[in-house]
Every structure is written in C-alpha cells, then in structure tokens.
Amino acid sequence: MNNTEKEGAFKLEEKNIIEINAAPNNKPLNYKVLNEKIHEAIKNNHKKIILKDVCGQRFIGASLQGDLEIIINGLPGNDLGIFMDGPKIMVNGNCEDHAGNTMNDGTIIIHGNAGDVVGLSARGGKIYIKKDVGYRIGIHIKEYESKYPIIIIGGTAKDFLGEYMAGGLILVLGLKFCLDGTVIESDQPICGNLLGTGIHRGKIILRTEKDFTAKLGVGAKIFEISEAEKNEIEPFIKEFCDIFNIPYDIISKKPFKVIKPISKRPFGGNYCGQII
Numbered sequence: 001m002n003n004t005e006k007e008g009a010f011k012l013e014e015k016n017i018i019e020i021n022a023a024p025n026n027k028p029l030n031y032k033v034l035n036e037k038i039h040e041a042i043k044n045n046h047k048k049i050i051l052k053d054v055c056g057q058r059f060i061g062a063s064l065q066g067d068l069e070i071i072i073n074g075l076p077g078n079d080l081g082i083f084m085d086g087p088k089i090m091v092n093g094n095c096e097d098h099a100g101n102t103m104n105d106g107t108i109i110i111h112g113n114a115g116d117v118v119g120l121s122a123r124g125g126k127i128y129i130k131k132d133v134g135y136r137i138g139i140h141i142k143e144y145e146s147k148y149p150i151i152i153i154g155g156t157a158k159d160f161l162g163e164y165m166a167g168g169l170i171l172v173l174g175l176k177f178c179l180d181g182t183v184i185e186s187d188q189p190i191c192g193n194l195l196g197t198g199i200h201r202g203k204i205i206l207r208t209e210k211d212f213t214a215k216l217g218v219g220a221k222i223f224e225i226s227e228a229e230k231n232e233i234e235p236f237i238k239e240f241c242d243i244f245n246i247p248y249d250i251i252s253k254k255p256f257k258v259i260k261p262i263s264k265r266p267f268g269g270n271y272c273g274q275i276i
Helices: 003-007 031-043 227-244 248-253
Strands: 010-014 017-021 048-055 069-075 085-091 105-110 126-129 150-153 166-172 175-177 183-185 201-207 220-224 256-261
Touching: 017 031, 031 048, 126 227, 150 227, 166 227, 201 227, 227 248, 227 256
Parallel strands: 017 048, 048 069, 069 085, 085 105, 105 126, 126 150, 150 166, 166 201
Antiparallel strands: 010 017, 175 183, 201 256, 220 256
C-alpha cells in the first residue's frame, strides 16, 4: 500500500472512476492539496472524480477543461468551478459563494442551496440550483456569439438578482422543497429588491403572479412573456425538472414575467453625458 492510499485520499478505482477523500481521518485537506489530488487524478486519465467529505475547500474544478465529471459529497467552498470550460460538477448538497465564477462552459448542478454571487461574469454554460440562492446572483453574466450562460433557480433569490447583466438567461421558479420530497409553492418572495439593476442585455424570467414593479432596479422593465420566449426556456425547464425530480406540471400553475433592459446604456447619462 502506497502513501497516498494510507492517507485515504484515493479509495476507489474502476473504469476511469476515482474517489478522493477530502477529509481523511476526519482531518480536512487544505484546498490546495485537494486540488492537486484532483489534477493528479485527471493526469492519470480518470474522467469521473467522486469527492468524499468535502468541507469548505475552495476552487474545486478551477480552470478544468474537457470531458470530466466531478461529484461532490459535502459542502464545497467559494469559487466552485471558477474559469471552468466544459466539465460537469454535481453537488449533493449546498455550496458556498461564487459558484461558476467566470465560467466559460460546462454544467454545475447543486442539489441544495447556494450562496451569494453565483455565476459572477459567467460567459457560458449552465448553473442549475435546486433550492434558494443569496445576493447578486448572475451579476454581469454575459453572452458573446454562441456563448449563452443560463442560471436556473428552483427556489427564490435575494437582492440585486441579475445586476449589470450583459446577456444570457436567469430563471427563478419560486418553489419550495419539503422534507418528504413534495414540491409546493414557496411562501417567500421570489426575489429581493433592486432586481436587474443596470441590466443592458439578456433577460430575467420569474415564475410569479405578483406585481414586483417596486423591486425593479435602474434600467430594468417588466414585459409579458412571448411565445418565442416560452419555447426558448421550455427545454431548460424540462431538463431542470428531470435532474431534480420535479413534477413538470407544477410549472404551469403560475405565469412567467420577463425583466429586460430598457436601454443598452442604462447609466449613460451619468458618465461623460456631455461628450457622448
């Protein structure tokens, strides 16, 4: 038995699958050590990595590329999937802040709640969060050519949702997930204040009957959803429901409302207004 096995870091090997213990002997690995082990596993051609007992380690999946899958059992720390370009990360539980930071491509699936600033400046890929999220979700996500970032939230969001959004899609469903597995309507507000502040491209879609005009930030406006927009989001909603085992028919019980920019330069009058 080699030293790595003694530490309990590499435990399971089968058809390119490997398990890495993030807290051998109940002692959490430093985040740098854990990420070194992930890179070592990839170097040894493992395509599926299972992380056991993750407890707040940061930067998991940072800058990874290609056809990889990481399954996280535990609580990943900040910047999960930062700069990621292609892999799939699935978290069996909650995660902390900044998941999908500047993500270029790939998929992050969170079977729980997520913290603040999810999807910061994401340029592509999909982030699916089963339950609730914190503040400033999707701040400055952007699209370019074929790149189109998507964030779907099964529960509710806090203030500054879609702040300075420059493209892509944010969709909030406003559901509540009970301990017995049933799915009902959340009794919490679907979003916080200053919704879409500074938005200048892309759209935020909320599943709600309520009037949230008073929650809008500068540059944002509410529109009725079009048939084209319904058709656009339908495959993503179906995929989301399949992943999290949500009855699809519950989605149609409330209407969708769309928040889009009123201008490509919502703050244009505040900066060099006399010379532009």
